[in-house]
Every structure is written in C-alpha cells, then in structure tokens.
Amino acid sequence: MTGNENRDVREEAYQIVVNRQNSQQAQELYRNLQQLGIRAVQFIPHIEFDRxxxxxAESVTAEGWGQFLNAVFALWVREDVNRISIQLFDKTLKQWCGRADAVNLQDISHIGAECRSCYVLHFCAGECLKHRDSSGKSVLCAGYKTFFNDSSPYMRVMRDLIKQHRSxxxxxxxxxQT
Structure with a gap:
C-alpha cells in the first residue's frame, strides 16, 4: 500500500515492544529507528494482567498506546511514507483502500456486543484475544479509537492518491506546504 509491500521478504520487521515507559518517548524511539535505518517495524503493546x-505497572495503558501511535504517525506521515513500513499503518491504509483481508468471523465470535457494533471494528478486528478484558473488549480499545480517528484524514488522502494511481x-x- 505505502510501497513497502514489495520489500525484500528476507527483510523482516523489527518487533518493538511498547510498554508504559517507552510509550511516553515515542518521538525519541522513532528517531532512533530512523537513524538506525530500520525499514520495517511492528509495534507490539506490552500487556500483562495481575492476579x-x-x-x-509495566503495561501500556489505552491512553498511552493511543498517544504513542499518534506521535509516531505524526512523524511517519510527514517524513517516511514509503520509506518505513509500520505494520499497523500499512494495514490501516489497506483497510481504507478496501484491500485488507476480511475480518475473521471466528475471532469476532469471541468479542462482546459492544465491540461487534463498534465503528472501528473493521480496523482493529477485535484486537488480540489476550488483550481483552472479562467483557471481551480490548483494554487498548480507547487508544486504537484515538489513533484510527486522528489518522483518518491522512488515510483518506493517501487512499485517494492511490485511487488516482499516484503515490x-x-x-x-x-x-x-501547510
């Protein structure tokens, strides 16, 4: 979607675990990835539950996750579209373009009614099973909603550019220019 879907398959995405502490240093973390010449990244939220x-205390909160994603996206969308592949951003753009895989209905059967009727379900697909609370809702839901809402104007523009066979x-x- 952003040009990185054609990258060398031998180049695997770096998996970066985002915890409560480093979620507050999104810009610094992203600048380090840029300086290292990293071309593909998957951010993985650190989620652990106590008894x-x-x-x-180490887990990233929903608010922290949303702020982290938005801070990284703000840099990426201005500097690195087509240069750095960020899995969540690529998947989100594919959804915007109608090219993403259909949401797995088997996974959806495990989520609560609130999630099934949510307007961002087609983007998050109910999120990871192990990140869900007792009601079946992801503990990161609010963070994902923040990201999907805040990135949507940019995703729309990129979708429209792609539809016009532009980059x-x-x-x-x-x-x-703004």
Whole structure:
C-alpha cells in the first residue's frame, strides 16, 4: 500500500515492544529507528494482567498506546511514507483502500456486543484475544479509537492518491506546504 509491500521478504520487521515507559518517548524511539535505518517495524503493546485482572505497572495503558501511535504517525506521515513500513499503518491504509483481508468471523465470535457494533471494528478486528478484558473488549480499545480517528484524514488522502494511481508519498509534500 505505502510501497513497502514489495520489500525484500528476507527483510523482516523489527518487533518493538511498547510498554508504559517507552510509550511516553515515542518521538525519541522513532528517531532512533530512523537513524538506525530500520525499514520495517511492528509495534507490539506490552500487556500483562495481575492476579486481580488489572493491568500491571509495566503495561501500556489505552491512553498511552493511543498517544504513542499518534506521535509516531505524526512523524511517519510527514517524513517516511514509503520509506518505513509500520505494520499497523500499512494495514490501516489497506483497510481504507478496501484491500485488507476480511475480518475473521471466528475471532469476532469471541468479542462482546459492544465491540461487534463498534465503528472501528473493521480496523482493529477485535484486537488480540489476550488483550481483552472479562467483557471481551480490548483494554487498548480507547487508544486504537484515538489513533484510527486522528489518522483518518491522512488515510483518506493517501487512499485517494492511490485511487488516482499516484503515490501516497505525495501527502508528505502536501503537509510541508501547510
């Protein structure tokens, strides 16, 4: 979608675990990835539950996750479209373009009614099973909603550029002019 789907399959995505601490240093973490020349990244939220079912102190919160994603996206969309592949951003753009895999109905059967009727379900697909609380809702739901809402104007522009057989990279030039 962003040009990185054709990257060398031997180049695997770096998996970066995002915890409560480094979620607050998104810009610094992303700048380090840029300096290292990393071309593909998958951000993995660190989620652990204690005996009582509460998030551990090390776990990223929903708010922290949303802020982290938005901070990284703000840099990426202005500087690195087509240069760095970020799995969540690529998947989200594919959804916007109608090219993503259909949401797995088997996974959806395990989520609560609130999630089944949610307007972002087609983007998050109910999220990871192990990140769900007792009601079947992801503990990161609010963070994902923040990201999907805040990134949507940019995703729309990139989708429209792609539909016009143009590069989504053009958005970076558009943003420099504003």
């Amino acid at each position: 009582n079912g509460h998030l551990s 989504p990279m053009e958005l970076m030039a558009m943003l420099r």
